[in-house]
Amino acid sequence: xxxxxxxxxxxxxxxxxxxxxxxxxxxxxxxxxxxxxxxxxxxxxxxxxxxxxxxxxxxxxxxxxxxxxxxxxxxxxxxxxxxxxxxxxxxxxxxxxxxxxxxxxxxxxxxxxxxxxxxxxxxxxxxxxxxxxxxxxxxxxxxxxxxxxxxxxxxxxxxxxxxxxxxxxxxxxxxxxxxxxxxxxxxxxxxxxxxxxxxxxxxxxxxxxxxxxxxxxxxxxxxxxxxxxxxxxxxxxxxxxxxxxxxxxxxxxxxxxxxxxxxxxxxxxxxxxxxxxxxxxxxxxxxxxxxxxxxxxxxxxxxxxxxxxxxxxxxxxxxxxxxx
Amino acid sequence: xxxxxxxxxxxxxxxxxxxxxxxxxxxxxxxxxxxxxxxxxxxxxxxxxxxxxxxxxxxxxxxxxxxxxxxxxxxxxxxxxxxxxxxxxxxxxxxxxxxxxxxxxxxxxxxxxxxxxxxxxxxxxxxxxxxxxxxxxxxxxxxxxxxxxxxxxxxxxxxxxxxxxxxxxxxxxxxxxxxxxxxxxxxxxxxxxxxxxxxxxxxxxxxxxxxxxxxxxxxxxxxxxxxxxxxxxxxxxxxxxxxxxxxxxxxxxxxxxxxxxxxxxxxxxxxxxxxxxxxxxxxxxxxxxxxxxxxxxxxxxxxxxxxxxxxxxxxxxxxxxxxx
Numbered sequence: 001x002x003x004x005x006x007x008x009x010x011x012x013x014x015x016x017x018x019x020x021x022x023x024x025x026x027x028x029x030x031x032x033x034x035x036x037x038x039x040x041x042x043x044x045x046x047x048x049x050x051x052x053x054x055x056x057x058x059x060x061x062x063x064x065x066x067x068x069x070x071x072x073x074x075x076x077x078x079x080x081x082x083x084x085x086x087x088x089x090x091x092x093x094x095x096x097x098x099x100x101x102x103x104x105x106x107x108x109x110x111x112x113x114x115x116x117x118x119x120x121x122x123x124x125x126x127x128x129x130x131x132x133x134x135x136x137x138x139x140x141x142x143x144x145x146x147x148x149x150x151x152x153x154x155x156x157x158x159x160x161x162x163x164x165x166x167x168x169x170x171x172x173x174x175x176x177x178x179x180x181x182x183x184x185x186x187x188x189x190x191x192x193x194x195x196x197x198x199x200x201x202x203x204x205x206x207x208x209x210x211x212x213x214x215x216x217x218x219x220x221x222x223x224x225x226x227x228x229x230x231x232x233x234x235x236x237x238x239x240x241x242x243x244x245x246x247x248x249x250x251x252x253x254x255x256x257x258x259x260x261x262x263x264x265x266x267x268x269x270x271x272x273x274x275x276x277x278x279x280x281x282x283x284x285x286x287x288x289x290x291x292x293x294x295x296x297x298x299x300x301x302x303x304x305x306x307x308x309x310x311x312x313x314x315x316x317x318x319x320x321x322x323x324x
Numbered sequence: 325x326x327x328x329x330x331x332x333x334x335x336x337x338x339x340x341x342x343x344x345x346x347x348x349x350x351x352x353x354x355x356x357x358x359x360x361x362x363x364x365x366x367x368x369x370x371x372x373x374x375x376x377x378x379x380x381x382x383x384x385x386x387x388x389x390x391x392x393x394x395x396x397x398x399x400x401x402x403x404x405x406x407x408x409x410x411x412x413x414x415x416x417x418x419x420x421x422x423x424x425x426x427x428x429x430x431x432x433x434x435x436x437x438x439x440x441x442x443x444x445x446x447x448x449x450x451x452x453x454x455x456x457x458x459x460x461x462x463x464x465x466x467x468x469x470x471x472x473x474x475x476x477x478x479x480x481x482x483x484x485x486x487x488x489x490x491x492x493x494x495x496x497x498x499x500x501x502x503x504x505x506x507x508x509x510x511x512x513x514x515x516x517x518x519x520x521x522x523x524x525x526x527x528x529x530x531x532x533x534x535x536x537x538x539x540x541x542x543x544x545x546x547x548x549x550x551x552x553x554x555x556x557x558x559x560x561x562x563x564x565x566x567x568x569x570x571x572x573x574x575x576x577x578x579x580x581x582x583x584x585x586x587x588x589x590x591x592x593x594x595x596x597x598x599x600x601x602x603x604x605x606x607x608x609x610x611x612x613x614x615x616x617x618x619x620x621x622x623x624x625x626x627x628x629x630x631x632x633x634x635x636x637x638x639x640x641x642x643x644x645x646x647x648x
């Protein structure tokens with residue numbers, strides 16, 4: 001990893017780079033713990049994701065983008081529950097080759113996203129490791145009691161919607177590996193810097209019957225919703241919303257539709273809505289600055305099937321990335 | 325690390341080993357996030373610690389003890405703030421050589437301590453890693469608003485107390501390395517399985533002016549209290565409470581007093597109390613099943629000095645372990 005050899009000790013590192021990011025409840029990161037005070041009538045919503053160098057990002061990825069992706073995949077989990085973000089705790093296991101320059105750029109990425117999402121650092125831990133750089137982030141949000149968006153709750157007859165466009169991140173990863181043209185860098189950008197759908201998630205918490213974010217792939221994540229709800233689902237491939245860049249790629253190589261349906265890392269939301277709410281959503285009532293598109297329906301049974309425009313089953317055989 | 329090669333995938337691992345540990349707010353670990361609802365008038369207290377194989381524990385340490393130490397060092401941070409434990413989130417970065425047997429024993433250790441401390445699992449993440457096994461734990465507790473025990477708040481004239489006995493863990497680590505006799509295994513046990521002083525921390529939240537837990541060593545951690553409170557402190561070495569096992573070791577090798585004063589991992593509490601409360605504490609008013617012993621006093625200025633029984637300054641030159 002580029003950057004100076006580390007010179008700062010743990011305490012200097014915290015004081016110089018991370019204390020300026022601290023929330024009031026983080027006590028300037030000088031205490032053993034932090035406090036979180038939800039508004040009256042709200043619960044604390046908590047989620048945790050880890051990222052390992054060489055597994056979830058590349059050692060030469062820009063450190064500020066690594067920081068922002070780490071934050072955003074966690075914020076996406078809060079969005080999936082309909083929670084408003086509040087703050088986060090950060091764990092860093094640092095190998096010797098990660099220098100102060102890398103850490104400064106990483107902290108600058110956190111600072112940029114703290115401003116964008118109105119959150120701050122509450123605490124954490126730094127340790128040394130002989131192995132790869134390992135990042136752990138626990139994010140906290142607030143949700144009104146009884147208004148949580150869950151994976152369970154979908155019923156046969158509900159419509160299935162997604163936010164935004166699907167498949168850009170999977171195509172972007174192919175582009176970053178040189179396997180696809182990406183002239184304006186849009187697809188790679190969608191892979192590198194997810195946009196957590198916080199406003200949409202909050203708006204859906206009172207409307208959707210079930211929902212989650214798309215990290216493993218549309219088919220796999222809708223499958224998780226179906227398992228938790230004990231239902232099945234049918235996706236009409238022709239309805240899946242594509243960016244113009246993704247549409248151009250698939251125009252050249254139609255087999256890429258498999259990557260769109262099974263590829264992960266979009267961090268859009270997939271959710272089910274009762275039939276009487278579906279019409280309002282299709283007329284744009286969500287109004288959270290992001291399109292919601294109907295892509296299919298919940299059915300009795302189990303599993304997710306994908307049909308093409310002629311009704312032929314084109315369900316991918318390997319429906320989504322299984323993280324380990 | 326001993327154990328079968330892993331056969332369980334991420335989802336099976338969660339379903340078989342970790343879902344049985346889940347708290348109600350963890351939704352059986354099937355959702356994207358968990359909820360935490362503090363009692364009315366209480367805040368959520370949050371702390372996070374990581375442990376890396378080969379840095380914080382040894383690859384052949386018993387997995388159940390690794391799990392319990394990971395939990396307990398975090399519970400000790402909650403104790404240091406005077407918070408009552410509620411639950412935790414767990415992050416695991418698993419290298420290929422960590423097998424299902426290791427993970428089953430690890431989960432059994434978590435289950436044992438969940439029963440002992442009345443806590444449960446709220447969520448987490450598992451990832452693969454090519455590097456060492458890396459564990460990340462975020463613990464949550466509740467504290468009555470305005471009753472938090474902080475590092476700042478000590479004043480000149482306050483008495484300095486510790487709970488329990490000091491130095492056992494540092495001597496225990498020496499014993500585990502074969503550098504010290506430990507006939508009954510007491511010292512090694514104190515290193516391997518800390519006892520978070522939760523009842524004492526809760527009782528002190530209304531009495532102590534400042535406090536924290538001893539993870540880096542008595543002198544170093546009292547130094548943290550002094551920095552946060554902008555005061556100094558004097559410790560009288562002859563007052564530092566020792567177990568009979570530690571006293572026997574030091575009787576043979578008086579130089580070990582340095583390891584007692586500067587060694588980490590005791591997870592006792594060090595705290596300051598105003599003069600009018602010190603007498604009551606010395607008469608055993610803390611009453612939380614653990615002794616509190618006066619070891620010195622807060623003074624104006626900065627830094628921690630240690631004096632022997634004749635008043636000679638014997639402050640260790642390297643006051644405490646600096647984690648990286």
